Amino acid sequence: MPTAPKGQKRPADVIDNAVKVMRIATGEETEDVQDDRKNAAAKELGSRGGKKRAANMSPERRA
Numbered sequence: 451m452p453t454a455p456k457g458q459k460r461p462a463d464v465i466d467n468a469v470k471v472m473r474i475a476t477g478e479e480t481e482d483v484q485d486d487r488k489n490a491a492a493k494e495l496g497s498r499g500g501k502k503r504a505a506n507m508s509p510e511r512r513a
Contacts, residue, residue, distance in 0.1 A: 473479035504512060 470479065474481045
């Protein structure tokens, strides 16, 4: 069975994948979502840093 980018298992066949999505939607099966293991504070600082950097750059440099 192939793995998704974050390592979770997923069906190899399109029809099997559709059945899995239907089961998750109807509540027969739970969706296994893994945490991305990133610190919440680091995420917040990263998002602010990009905005600050863009504000300091000239419009020509951003383009």
